[in-house]
Amino acid sequence: MKSLFLILNTKRPMKKIFLLLFLFSSLEQFSQGLKICASYEVIKEQDRMHPGYKAMVDANFTAVKSMADANRGSRAVNAADTIYHIPVVVHVVRLATEDNIPDSLIYSQIEVLNRDFNHRNDDSIQTRNAFKPLMGRLNFDFFLATTDPLGNPSTGIIRKLGAPAISLFGFNAFSDNVKDPVEGDAPWPTDKYLNVWVCNLNTIPLGLLGYAYPPTGAANWDAGSYIDSAQQGVVIDYTAFGRNNPYIIDPGIAPGRTAVHEFGHYFGLRHIWADEAACVEDDGISDTPTQGDQTNFDCDTSKNSCTDIGTDYPDMIENYMDYSNEFCQNMFTKEQADIMFYNLQMLRPNLAQKTVVYGVGIADEKVSFKGISVYPTLTKDLVYLDLNFDGEKNIHYSITDQMGRSMKSEEISQVKSKVEKIDVSSFPSGIYIINISDNKHLFHQKMVKN
Numbered sequence: 001m002k003s004l005f006l007i008l009n010t011k012r013p014m015k016k017i018f019l020l021l022f023l024f025s026s027l028e029q030f031s032q033g034l035k036i037c038a039s040y041e042v043i044k045e046q047d048r049m050h051p052g053y054k055a056m057v058d059a060n061f062t063a064v065k066s067m068a069d070a071n072r073g074s075r076a077v078n079a080a081d082t083i084y085h086i087p088v089v090v091h092v093v094r095l096a097t098e099d100n101i102p103d104s105l106i107y108s109q110i111e112v113l114n115r116d117f118n119h120r121n122d123d124s125i126q127t128r129n130a131f132k133p134l135m136g137r138l139n140f141d142f143f144l145a146t147t148d149p150l151g152n153p154s155t156g157i158i159r160k161l162g163a164p165a166i167s168l169f170g171f172n173a174f175s176d177n178v179k180d181p182v183e184g185d186a187p188w189p190t191d192k193y194l195n196v197w198v199c200n201l202n203t204i205p206l207g208l209l210g211y212a213y214p215p216t217g218a219a220n221w222d223a224g225s226y227i228d229s230a231q232q233g234v235v236i237d238y239t240a241f242g243r244n245n246p247y248i249i250d251p252g253i254a255p256g257r258t259a260v261h262e263f264g265h266y267f268g269l270r271h272i273w274a275d276e277a278a279c280v281e282d283d284g285i286s287d288t289p290t291q292g293d294q295t296n297f298d299c300d301t302s303k304n305s306c307t308d309i310g311t312d313y314p315d316m317i318e319n320y321m322d323y324s325n326e327f328c329q330n331m332f333t334k335e336q337a338d339i340m341f342y343n344l345q346m347l348r349p350n351l352a353q354k355t356v357v358y359g360v361g362i363a364d365e366k367v368s369f370k371g372i373s374v375y376p377t378l379t380k381d382l383v384y385l386d387l388n389f390d391g392e393k394n395i396h397y398s399i400t401d402q403m404g405r406s407m408k409s410e411e412i413s414q415v416k417s418k419v420e421k422i423d424v425s426s427f428p429s430g431i432y433i434i435n436i437s438d439n440k441h442l443f444h445q446k447m448v449k450n
């Protein structure tokens, strides 16, 4: 077993080393030794303070799963034709200098999330053949919020000096103090923004890289009882945020997939080994194999900790909801994708803005999103981009064929209002995707060239 707390980062203040002695008692809260994620422990802690909380989380999961099961098969079509644009606000709450992570790491994290959730990761070729048919994807487009809750322009990044009451311990997952307006930074409305806090969670002694709150707020949760809306979101240690973070405590997290894992929790997924009762407790997902324990940063493809009913699969170390080495992680399953999709629909209904990528064969269809309209969607020769913004923007568009090959691309600089004419007469007949980006949003439109 790899002991994370023995890998001491010399850039940390030396006084922290002495805290190790005190923190061993805290570690008893973690049932299986060192953890990289405290999401399950946070649920149990909430349940201790607010009895019934865990039952509510489980009931939500069951309701969402029923919806996913009832729509299996039909959803794949819908999801492929709709992009869900999800605004993310990143609260960088620093206590020192190194935890004030640069914008570049934040941008790289958004890229990783979009790549992995949409299953555009090149390393999916490493997925073992037995699991390839199970690979799932979502059309989620995470973007840094462009407006704040008052409607003012925003970079989607907030920087603040934190002041936790017990500062020697950094921020604490159980008191969740990074979301406190005085000790940390208060969330933006959690129904409309995906709030992410990046801070010092004392990873070195605790081995804790992050935690997230599952979707809640269903009808079965009594009005007037404890509401966790001010806590909804994802918290990640600054050493684990972004790709190739210079402060990582283990090379196995260099790909930046701690956030992919935590976003999975945020959209209602459990750990693949289901946290308790090895091989008995299940994660509720039928296309993930049963697994006895977390993989503990391994990449061991020979591991098969539980016997599955029917086909006996090995442990799915490829799954983002394991604790395997992130270089071996490369997939969510189809059913995990379904669960996340229906959690977004049912329990986070105000979070995403949708663009519908329909219009195949509908000649006069005009599809608009944030000042960008595209028409017609069925054409022989010309497609029009109708651009209308409040201020000037730089637009990039590309047209790709069904194999993802670029047929045409262009920058349109400093445009406020313009109709751009695109000649596609030389394209072979077929289906194409027009991708339009203003560097904050990505808009896809399907087009048929006949």
Ligand SMILES: [Zn+2]
Pocket: 037, 038, 039, 040, 261, 262, 265, 271
């Ligand atoms: Zn987790």
